[in-house]
Structures are given as structure tokens and as C-alpha cells.
Amino acid sequence: METTRRDLLKGMSGMALGVVVTSGLGALVGCAPKEAQAAQATATPQPQPQFPWPYQKVDAVAAAERAYAAYYQGGCMYGAFEGILGELREKVGGPYLTFPSAMMKYGAGGIAGWGTLCGALNGAAALLYLVLDGKVANPIISELFAWYGSEELPNYKPKTPKFDTIATSAANSQLCHVSVSTWSAKSGFKTGSPERAERCAWLTASVAKYVVELLNQQADSAFKAAHNVPEDVKTCLSCHGKGGQVENVHATAQSSCTVCHTDIKPNHPSK
Amino acid sequence: METTRRDLLKGMSGMALGVVVTSGLGALVGCAPKEAQAAQATATPQPQPQFPWPYQKVDAVAAAERAYAAYYQGGCMYGAFEGILGELREKVGGPYLTFPSAMMKYGAGGIAGWGTLCGALNGAAALLYLVLDGKVANPIISELFAWYGSEELPNYKPKTPKFDTIATSAANSQLCHVSVSTWSAKSGFKTGSPERAERCAWLTASVAKYVVELLNQQADSAFKAAHNVPEDVKTCLSCHGKGGQVENVHATAQSSCTVCHTDIKPNHPSK
Numbered sequence: 001m002e003t004t005r006r007d008l009l010k011g012m013s014g015m016a017l018g019v020v021v022t023s024g025l026g027a028l029v030g031c032a033p034k035e036a037q038a039a040q041a042t043a044t045p046q047p048q049p050q051f052p053w054p055y056q057k058v059d060a061v062a063a064a065e066r067a068y069a070a071y072y073q074g075g076c077m078y079g080a081f082e083g084i085l086g087e088l089r090e091k092v093g094g095p096y097l098t099f100p101s102a103m104m105k106y107g108a109g110g111i112a113g114w115g116t117l118c119g120a121l122n123g124a125a126a127l128l129y130l131v132l133d134g135k136v137a138n139p140i141i142s143e144l145f146a147w148y149g150s151e152e153l154p155n156y157k158p159k160t161p162k163f164d165t166i167a168t169s170a171a172n173s174q175l176c177h178v179s180v181s182t183w184s185a186k187s188g189f190k191t192g193s194p195e196r197a198e199r200c201a202w203l204t205a206s207v208a209k210y211v212v213e214l215l216n217q218q219a220d221s222a223f224k225a226a227h228n229v230p231e232d233v234k235t236c237l238s239c240h241g242k243g244g245q246v247e248n249v250h251a252t253a254q255s256s257c258t259v260c261h262t263d264i265k266p267n268h269p270s271k
Numbered sequence: 272m273e274t275t276r277r278d279l280l281k282g283m284s285g286m287a288l289g290v291v292v293t294s295g296l297g298a299l300v301g302c303a304p305k306e307a308q309a310a311q312a313t314a315t316p317q318p319q320p321q322f323p324w325p326y327q328k329v330d331a332v333a334a335a336e337r338a339y340a341a342y343y344q345g346g347c348m349y350g351a352f353e354g355i356l357g358e359l360r361e362k363v364g365g366p367y368l369t370f371p372s373a374m375m376k377y378g379a380g381g382i383a384g385w386g387t388l389c390g391a392l393n394g395a396a397a398l399l400y401l402v403l404d405g406k407v408a409n410p411i412i413s414e415l416f417a418w419y420g421s422e423e424l425p426n427y428k429p430k431t432p433k434f435d436t437i438a439t440s441a442a443n444s445q446l447c448h449v450s451v452s453t454w455s456a457k458s459g460f461k462t463g464s465p466e467r468a469e470r471c472a473w474l475t476a477s478v479a480k481y482v483v484e485l486l487n488q489q490a491d492s493a494f495k496a497a498h499n500v501p502e503d504v505k506t507c508l509s510c511h512g513k514g515g516q517v518e519n520v521h522a523t524a525q526s527s528c529t530v531c532h533t534d535i536k537p538n539h540p541s542k
Contacts, residue, residue, distance in 0.1 A: 051371050098369065100322050106400035110388075112412040115522030116445050117381075117388040126397075129377035141383040174387050175446075180521035190518035247461035250451035251386030260531040 053095050055131040057219050058087035060212035067208035068158040071201040076176075077107025077119030077126075079201070083208035084127050084215075099130075110176030118176045120200075120207040121148060127211065132218070139225060140214050142253055145174050146227035147210060149255025154202035156209050163198045172256045179203075229253045239269065324366050326402040328490050329358035331483035338479035339429040342472040347447075348378025348390030348397075350472070354479035355398050355486075370401075381447030389447045391471075391478040392419060399482065403489070410496060411485050413524055416445050417498035418481060420526025425473035427480050434469050443527045450474075500524045510540065 067083025074082070081104040089096040104126065106112060107119035124144060128137040152168040167187035171179035180191050180200070189195040217223040229237075236257045240249040246269075258264060338354025345353070352375040360367040375397065377383060378390035395415060399408040423439040438458035442450035451462050451471070460466040488494040500508075507528045511520040517540075529535060 051373050053371070095369075095371075098366075100324070100366075100401065102322050103397060103401040105405055106396045106408065106412070109521060109523070111392070111396050111416070111445075112409045113523040114413070114416050114445060115520070115525060117393070121382070122388070122393070125377045125382050126374060130371060130374040134376055137377065138383045141377070142385070145382070145385050174382075174385060177520060177522050177525075181519050184519045184521075191521040192513040192518050196521065242463040247463050248452050248455045249386070249448060250380060250455075250462040250467065251448050252380070252384040254386060254448075261533075263533050 052129070052131050052133055053088075054092055055215060055219060056088070056092050057216045058084070058091055058212055060209045060216070063087050063212045064156050064205040064209035065159060068201050068205040071204045074102065074105040075108025075119055076200055076204045077123035078102070078104040079123065079204035080120040080207045080211070081123035081127050083205070084124075084212055085130075087212075088131075115177035115180075116175060118148070118171075118174055118179050118203075120204045121145060121174055124207050124211045128215070131215070136218065140211075140218060140223060142229075143214060143223075143225040143227055144207070144211060145253070146225075146229060146255065148174060148179075148207070150227055150230075154199060154206040156202060156206040158202060158205055161198065161202070163195060166195065166199050166202050172259045174255065178259060230255065233257055323400070323402050323404055324359075325363055326359070326486060326490060327363050328487045329355070329362055329483055331480045331487070334358050334483045335427050335476040335480035336430060339472050339476040342475045345373065345376040346379025346390055347471055347475045348394035349373070349376040350394065350475035351391040351478045351482070352394035352398050354476070355395075355483055356401075358483075359402070386448035386451075387446060389419070389442075389445055389450050389474075391475045392416060392445055395478050395482045399486070402486070407489065411482075411489060411494060413500075414485060414494075414496040414498055415478070415482060416524065417496075417500060417526065419445060419450075419478070421498055421501075425470060425477040427473060427477040429473065429476055432469065432473070434466060437466065437470050437473050443530045445526065449530060501526065504528055 063083045063086075065083075066086045067079045070082040070086070071079035073079075078101065082101045085096060085099060085101055089099075104123050107117070107122040110116040110119065111122075121144065125137075125141050128140055128144075132140070149171055152170055154166060154168060157166075167183065167189075169179075169183040169186040171182055173179055173182075180196065183189075183199055184191045184196065187195070187199070189199075214223060233254045233256065237249065237252070237254075238244055239246050241247065241252065334354045334357075336354075337357045338350045341353040341357070342350030344350075349372065353372045356367060356370060356372055360370075375394050378388070378393040381387040381390065382393075392415065396408075396412050399411055399415075403411070420442055423441055425437060425439060428437075438454065438460075440450075440454040440457045442453055444450055444453075451467065454460075454470055455462045455467065458466070458470070460470075485494060504525045504527065508520065508523070508525075509515055510517050512518065512523065
């Protein structure tokens with residue numbers, strides 16, 4: 001995207017930073033000292049843009065397409081984050097013009113290849129907390145995570161894909177390793193294959209699209225969770241979660257406990 | 272932190288943004304049109320600060336103390352990230368003055384309470400990609416993750432703690448749920464207890480301290496990994512990882528496979 005002076009001015013108008021920079025740098029561009037001093041006198045140092053940053057409804061398919069392209073530039077976390085932020089950069093400008101999206105490349109392969117959290121989810125959650133208050137963002141993150149854990153994904157096919165068809169799977173987890181291995185078992189493709197990379201690219205696009213849909217619902221005050229924590233997980237957490245008899249799990253939600261705890265005996269919790 | 276005009280000027284000098292803002296806003300503070308035009312003529316729109324952002328060595332204990340305090344303001348991810356970024360904000364200024372650290376609160380409790388990736392690690396990894404090129408950051412992230420998975424933590428006691436002693440444990444994982452439940456089993460404290468919160472606060476401080484130590488080593492060209500992927504994990508990945516006979520795991524490192532795969536039979540891989 002080419003940035004024009006107009007974009008920058010439009011952008012800066014939404015930033016508290018504007019006043020400060022104006023006062024601080026006035027002298028450097030040749031203002032008369034008196035004028036610079038007058039500007040300084042009215043300036044209040046507030047370097048941070050207002051937080052959370054302003055959200056305006058963007059196109060979900062455009063975000064998905066941008067996410068798909070960004071995946072191949074910097075992985076799943078960067079893809080999901082930049083897919084949405086790129087749309088906001090163009091539409092809103094302002095603080096989005098300076099956000100260093102490239103930092104989000106760290107989440108690829110579940111953080112630098114460690115297979116932990118799916119980067120598309122990590123990037124989406126980061127974006128949600130950038131544009132929404134945490135109390136508003138949390139139910140949307142939970143909807144996203146529950147959707148990711150239970151739906152057959154990817155559910156978005158990019159307009160110019162590298163492969164015409166990609167198998168779908170329900171991850172039953174938010175973890176990169178579990179999500180990818182589950183898909184690999186179902187599709188028959190190796191985890192190091194280009195088909196797996198394409199699956200993750202489609203998945204990144206699917207996540208970006210769904211997050212924008214949820215954000216747009218929220219912007220219309222119409223967000224409502226459509227995916228819930230499964231009943232068997234609720235049963236586990238009723239004992240193991242906060243306030244339970246065996247309070248040894250620090251989590252309020254999961255898609256599945258038995259996806260890792262494969263050794264739970266049928267007569268559990270009897271010893 | 273109170274931000275002075277001097278901080279801002281110091282900070283802006285390191286930003287490509289400086290030239291643009293100068294040119295764009297000159298007229299707004301009352302410069303003579305001719306002078307503003309002259310400034311504009313030399314300006315090239317480059318709204319992004321140079322990336323990655325400049326790192327200067329900071330004090331590891333100061334970062335740990337800041338992380339501990341930040342944990343109680345916004346959780347583990349925010350704590351680790353803000354612990355280090357806050358030091359850079361004071362020492363380097365520049366782009367750090369405007370970074371919306373509060374967005375990092377999303378990682379608390381393994382992302383909004385889902386128990387996935389430890390937020391302290393998530394925040395630390397984000398920070399590392401903000402100040403280092405990815406190729407330089409990845410080995411440091413791997414060192415951090417391997418250290419986290421194998422060391423008895425927390426290993427930093429804040430100067431004014433809420434509890435005088437906190438039990439330590441080796442997490443054997445980078446996941447919030449596993450890390451916390453392992454500590455809970457060893458310490459005997461419930462996962463919803465104030466002692467558990469304090470353990471995570473000390474852990475957040477420990478992570479911030481170790482990351483600064485690693486960053487300072489890197490700044491001196493003296494970084495060397497001290498923690499490696501365990502041999503048994505390497506054995507697993509030799510078959511299940513990239514290029515292996517059964518290539519169904521999309522990860523290059525883990526602290527343990529059997530922490531989740533508890534049903535591996537002694538005669539594995541025989542069927």
C-alpha cells in the first residue's frame with residue numbers, strides 16, 4: 001500500500017501523539033521560536049494513541065484474501081493479524097499506519113516451530129485486544145476458539161489457491177501440533193508437505209474471515225456466541241476447575257480434555 | 272512513567288516517521304508556508320519506524336520487577352512484555368513510546384483463560400520479534416522455551432513479594448495448563464489460589480529477567496544456547512518430524528512428548 005501525506009494527516013488526527021509531536025518538532029522545521037513556544041504551551045504530553053484503537057467494519061473476504069497472501073510472507077500468526085490489520089490500515093489509517101505487524105511472525109508453527117498455540121488464533125486474539133476492550137474481546141475470543149475446535153476447517157477457499165481442494169478436519173484443540181496432526185491423519189498428507197502448508201494458509205484465511213464477521217457483528221451490537229464449551233469438558237471442569245473439589249486446572253474453557261488425557265478410565269473419578 | 276518533551280525528541284530521532292510528521296504537520300503549528308513547503312519537499316512518506324526496533328541493553332532485575340508489578344495489572348503475557356518494553360520505553364524512547372502494550376493482556380491464562388500457551392512465554396516471544404530479526408530471535412526463543420520446560424521455576428523472587436516463599440517446579444511443557452497443574456501438584460496449592468497467582472507473577476518476572484539476560488548476551492554477540500531439546504524428544508521427532516518415516520508432527524522442538532502422550536507402550540513403535 002502506498003501511503004500518501006493525506007493518509008498520514010488523516011491518521012495522525014486520531015492520535016493523541018499528534019499534539020506532542022507537533023510541539024516537540026516544531027522548531028526543527030524552521031518555525032519562529034515564538035510560534036513554537038506558543039504551540040508547546042498548549043501541548044500535553046500524551047504519546048499513546050487512545051486505546052483500544054478504533055475499529056471500523058471491514059470486508060471479511062478482503063481480510064481473508066489478505067491473510068492468505070500474508071501467510072506465505074510470514075506464517076499463520078502474521079497472516080491472521082496482518083489480514084485484518086491491513087484492512088484497518090487502509091480504511092482507518094491513524095495508529096494502524098505505524099503498527100509493526102511483522103513482529104507477529106513469531107507465532108509461526110506454534111511459536112518458532114514449537115507446535116504450541118495455533119498462530120492464526122494467536123494473531124487473531126492479539127488483534128481483538130488491539131481494537132476492543134478486554135471484557136468485550138474475551139467472549140469473542142472464546143467463540144473463535146470454540147469454533148476452531150469444533151468446526152470442519154478450513155472453510156474458506158482463496159480466490160487463487162495453490163491447490164484446488166484441501167481436506168477439512170475438526171481440530172478438537174487450539175494447539176498447532178494437535179490441529180495439524182489431526183488434519184494430517186485425516187487427509188493423508190505429511191505435515192511437511194506443501195498441501196499441509198496450503199491447509200494452514202486456508203485456515204489462516206478462514207480465521208481472519210470469521211474474526212472480521214464477529215467484529216462486524218460486535219460493531220452492530222449483534223455479537224452472540226454460537227459455539228460453546230462441550231458438555232464433557234464442563235463436567236471435567238466442574239471438579240478440576242475453579243471452585244471444584246479437585247481444583248487443579250487453571251482454565252475456564254477447552255475444546256476437549258481427552259484429546260490429551262487419553263488414559264482416563266471409564267470408572268473415573270473412582271480410584 | 273512521565274514522558275517529557277526531551278524523551279519524545281530523543282525517541283523521534285530514531286523513527287523514520289519523524290521526517291513525515293515534521294513535513295505533514297509543520298503548517299499546523301504556525302510555520303511560514305515557505306518553510307513548511309521546503310520541509311515537505313525533502314520528506315519521503317515512511318510511516319513505519321525501522322524494523323526490528325532498536326534494542327539497547329537494559330537491567331534484567333529492573334525488567335523482572337516491572338514484570339512482577341505488571342502481572343498484577345494485566346496478567347502474565349502483559350507482565351513479561353511490558354516488563355521489558357517498559358525498560359526500553361524509558362531508555363530508548365522512540366517507537367517504544369507509542370506501542371500499545373495493553374493489547375498483550377490477551378494472553379492471560381493461556382489466552383483469555385483457555386489454558387493454551389503460557390502467557391509469559393507468549394509475551395516474551397512477541398517482544399523478541401519486535402527487537403530482533405526473526406532468524407536471530409528464533410534460537411533465543413528456543414533457548415527460552417527449553418529453559419522454561421526444564422528448569423525449576425520460578426527462580427526470581429521479587430523485592431516486595433506477597434508471599435515469602437513459593438514452591439518451584441519444572442513445567443515439562445510450554446502450556447499454561449500443564450505448567451500450572453504441575454506446579455499445583457507439587458506445591459499442594461489449588462490452581463485458583465492466591466499462591467498460584469503469586470507463582471505465576473514470580474514466573475513472569477523470571478521469564479522477563481531471563482529474556483533480558485539473553486538479549487544482553489545477544490547485544491554483546493555472546494548468546495549461546497544453554498538448554499536443548501531432550502534426547503527422547505529428538506528420538507520421537509526423528510520418525511514423526513520433518514523428513515521422518517511417519518511425518519505427522521509439525522514441530523521441530525518440544526520439552527516432552529510423553530507429558531501428553533501417556534499411552535505410548537514400552538514396545539513402541541511396534542504395533
